[in-house]
Structures are given as structure tokens and as C-alpha cells.
Amino acid sequence: MFFLGLCGYFFTQISLELSGMLVLSSLIGLGLMLMSPYPIVLFLQWAQQQADNQAANQSANSTANQTPDSKNQNEKY
Numbered sequence: 263m264f265f266l267g268l269c270g271y272f273f274t275q276i277s278l279e280l281s282g283m284l285v286l287s288s289l290i291g292l293g294l295m296l297m298s299p300y301p302i303v304l305f306l307q308w309a310q311q312q313a314d315n316q317a318a319n320q321s322a323n324s325t326a327n328q329t330p331d332s333k334n335q336n337e338k339y
Contacts, residue, residue, distance in 0.1 A: 264293025 267289030276282030 263289050264297060267293060 267286045270282075270286050270289065271277050274282075277286055
């Protein structure tokens, strides 16, 4: 929608009329509104992956730091 509005603005004479301005501005505005959540979703997915990776690293470090005796005691219970 955004690119359609821009093409209509730059390559046609429809923007010279009031109704054409309304149509093109609506297309551009709605196109931008539809595109805006996408970067936010990408950021949230990236942040979730970072948190998962950090949690996995911490759990791997905690099991690596256990002594063999404490590992055997954990297995008994």
C-alpha cells in the first residue's frame, strides 16, 4: 500500500485533485501503519533468543561447576 501510494504520487496526476490527495495519503499512511509492527516483532524475537541463550549458558555453567561427588548425590535423590 505504501509503495502504491508513492507511485501514485510521483508518477500520476491524481495528486493534483483533492480526492486524489486523500486516496494517496490514505494509502501511504495505512501502508506505513501495516509495516510498523514488523521491526518490533523482529526485535522481540531477537531479545527472546538472547534470553534463551543466556539461560542455557548459565545452566551449562552451573552443571559444569559441580564436582563429581555432588553430581552423584543429585543422581541418588
